[in-house]
């Protein structure tokens with residue numbers, strides 16, 4: 001890792017509040033000082049790591065391991081329940097941005113707002129909006145309300161905004177699984193180019209892509225970092241565990 005950390009996570013934990021009944025949330029607001037009306041579900045227990053400037057780091061783990069939750073914490077979308085984190089620099093959160101689109105506004109309008117949220121000035125947005133449209137490659141649909149978009153079209157616009165956000169850090173959550181093959185290739189090549197100068201933290205179940213892209217891989221399991229280091233080693237250990245798990249389940253079923 002380079003000497004200058006750009007992302008630091010220290011003992012980060014996250015618990016979601018689960019309410020058994022709809023009106024329990026209201027009860028919690030009214031009577032929460034005296035009684036707890038929810039059950040806590042701890043998704044992240046104690047997650048610590050550092051990412052240096054210019055590093056390309058992959059984040060892996062089983063479904064539900066808390067990868068998206070961790071990225072959302074780092075992007076400021078949700079707060080950790082415990083621990084602390086620090087991110088130094090401008091983040092482009094690929095896909096997380098898409099969840100904030102307004103369905104009544106057009107692709108162009110959402111792209112302008114999204115780019116501004118990511119820190120671009122009005123002049124910078126004016127300068128790159130046509131490039132964003134060209135990158136998204138959705139043709140006249142860019143002028144239509146986003147409620148008419150497919151999930152792939154939403155992902156295209158979200159990715160295109162991030163591609164022009166002049167970010168220092170790219171945070172990518174399974175972005176490549178949504179678009180069609182042509183767009184996936186375009187995104188892969190954008191990420192590989194970005195990796196030459198910027199810092200990347202990327203969640204993916206495409207282990208081969210991570211092996212080729214990353215300097216380091218972090219394996220999240222049971223709420224903690226189970227292993228981190230050389231991609232070949234970590235991905236090898238992860239694959240072995242997944243294979244063993246499948247075999248164990250097959251034996252159980254037989």
Ligand SMILES: Nc1ncnc2c1ncn2[C@@H]1O[C@H](COP(=O)(O)OP(=O)(O)OP(=O)(O)O)[C@@H](O)[C@H]1O
Nearest residue numbers: 016017041043061062063064065066067068069070
């Ligand atoms: N708002 C929420 N309220 C309650 N539980 C939640 C909430 N958001 C996520 N979870 C739970 O937290 C756990 C971790 O979810 P998360 O999406 O972070 O996992 P993930 O590792 O990204 O999984 P995947 O590989 O399937 O995308 C899951 O069990 C999920 O059901």
